[in-house]
Amino acid sequence: MNDAPERAIVIGASAGAIEALSVILPALPADFPAPILIVVHIPSDRSNFLSPLFAAKCQMSVREVEDKEPAERGIVYFAPSNYHLLVEEGGTLALSADEPVQHSRPSIDVLFESAAEAYGAGLVGVVLTGANEDGSSGAQAIASAHGTVIVEDPAGAYAETMPRAAIRKCPEAHVMALDAIAPFLLRELGRS
């Protein structure tokens, strides 16, 4: 496990997710020095279209998570629909079919909270547009574990409820416009 990345990015997005992620992900280079783990709320009958969609747009490799695969640098991982995505210590990705949390499976909180325990201060969490409050408890957990939290500016977001809830629960979050997020991630990761 010595070669497992010490840093990772987790992203949560709901209503308006595809447009928002289309601003961030294609702006990151193929050799981005951390794994990016993403939960998007999508109806379960429209599963599996996210990874091919973004694979076509991104320089980084993009795939849907398979249980117990190691999270590797330079790869974007999407949680499969109808499963929670969790991170084990040592950076192994695990899935669960436990009941939905706050009506969501995958749940952003479940990913963020487990990733906060696995990566601690090495984690950057990003809360994007959405019409529910998923991700706010997770953002709080990341901040408590000394990680970094970024929230999309609600003023410019497609749906402001989710970013607002995250800012309320996690006041130390960096709030920024969508197009400032990729440059921030590159600066942040360049430092390590």
Place this chain on the structure above:
Amino acid sequence: MSDSIEDIEMRLLLEAIHLRYHYDFRHYAQASVRRRLRQAKKQLQFDTFSAMQEALLHDETMLSRILGYLTVQVSEMFRDPSFFLAIREKVVPHLRTYPSLKVWIAGCSGGEELHSYAILFREEGLEDRTIFYATDISPDALETAARGIYSLDRIAGFTENHRAAGGKTSLSDYYSTGYGGAVFDKTLRERVVFSDHSLVTDAVFAEMHLISCRNVLIYFDRTLQDRALGLFRDSLVRNGFLGLGAKESIRFSDHASSFSDFARTEKIYQRREP
């Protein structure tokens, strides 16, 4: 697990469950176990896992309550219809060549998957030559599975799945409403042996033609996944079939070479010649 006090307490709790009651969760995937135990602690109103451990050691009734949290599994009938379509169209033609069949639903939970197979096998005319083994570690789950009653609000989803899985009959042919739910016909369970069996600690008990174990291995760490896959390998007849969950893989297992892909996207594997 790391060395925070909570993690130490959690490890001791799992050790206590093992020593006192012989249920072994020590090699379950830790992130999910941690979530489930925290939920149990909160809802059963314990301040710490140490307090929970003390109650568990001295009060046997606490076991079934905590087991409920550790073993909860949420399934549906014909979950991932493309899987059951592949069983019907690709696996069934092979199964037809055997005069008698043994099918193991490992980790049967509340029986949704078992009933799906029973209906599919009846539709395909294989039911009379088949014995189903439905196993789980949870007595409550086995009881639910043997009862075959599901809440009515789930039936629309089950019906849709059944149709998408190539169903040749109407799902409503198999249940009547009563007891506040859909009661599935008991003849579907006439050829089923329900049994308490642990993939963690128990051994091979029969020679199977098909083993279905979907969304169970995701709760195991790699050590335990290897044990279970070894057990499946040793339980299958030559060229027998193994069905896993849509996002499960044998790719990372020591036993990967014992199986070949049969229907790759549906995660159906075939036992290789030894």
